[in-house]
Amino acid sequence: MSIYFGCPGKQKSHNLEVKTMKRILMRNLVSVLGLGMALAVLYSAHSTKAVTEKNGSQKDVSAAALFDKHCDTCHGKDGQAKTFKAKFNHARNLTDAKWQSEVSDERLFNSISNGKGKMPAWRKKLSEAQINSLVAYVRSLKK
Ligand code: HEC
Numbered sequence: 001m002s003i004y005f006g007c008p009g010k011q012k013s014h015n016l017e018v019k020t021m022k023r024i025l026m027r028n029l030v031s032v033l034g035l036g037m038a039l040a041v042l043y044s045a046h047s048t049k050a051v052t053e054k055n056g057s058q059k060d061v062s063a064a065a066l067f068d069k070h071c072d073t074c075h076g077k078d079g080q081a082k083t084f085k086a087k088f089n090h091a092r093n094l095t096d097a098k099w100q101s102e103v104s105d106e107r108l109f110n111s112i113s114n115g116k117g118k119m120p121a122w123r124k125k126l127s128e129a130q131i132n133s134l135v136a137y138v139r140s141l142k143k
């Protein structure tokens with residue numbers, strides 16, 4: 001008797017288990033798919049970067065992309081350091097013509113490589129060529 005009454009209950013919880021399993025599987029499937037897509041995007045970004053770096057005429061484009069990726073959080077898209085985070089970190093206004101005329105390319109290169117004040121050092125994340133192209137990009141921001 002007890003077996004007979006036990007079964008439907010068990011059946012129910014079994015169904016519930018299957019449902020949860022399915023849900024978990026689906027969720028994992030979605031995250032695996034998402035990861036795959038993210039990797040694909042990363043990979044294609046990586047390969048286009050390699051192409052633009054080889055292609056000298058598009059150097060500015062990749063420097064702008066680097067700036068957007070690593071620098072604009074603190075310096076702002078236009079380099080004017082007007083955002084809240086920029087003000088909070090005392091980031092430099094890179095467009096300032098007076099300041100631009102006072103600093104050498106070497107100094108910019110060193111500051112970007114080694115960091116300055118609250119700015120982190122970039123030499124481990126970026127290559128020398130990338131930092132050089134960022135120096136040129138910073139020069140192009142001058143107003
Ligand atoms: C975490 C915020 C932050 C990020 C991200 C950041 N900077 Fe800075 N940057 C600063 C701050 C703060 C200063 C001012 C440092 C000082 O003068 O004390 C500064 C100063 C500079 C200067 C002037 C240095 C000098 O010698 O006067 C340059 C050039 C510069 N940043 C370029 C960049 C570039 C290029 C990137 C991206 C690779 C970048 N920054 C990313 C915060 C940041």
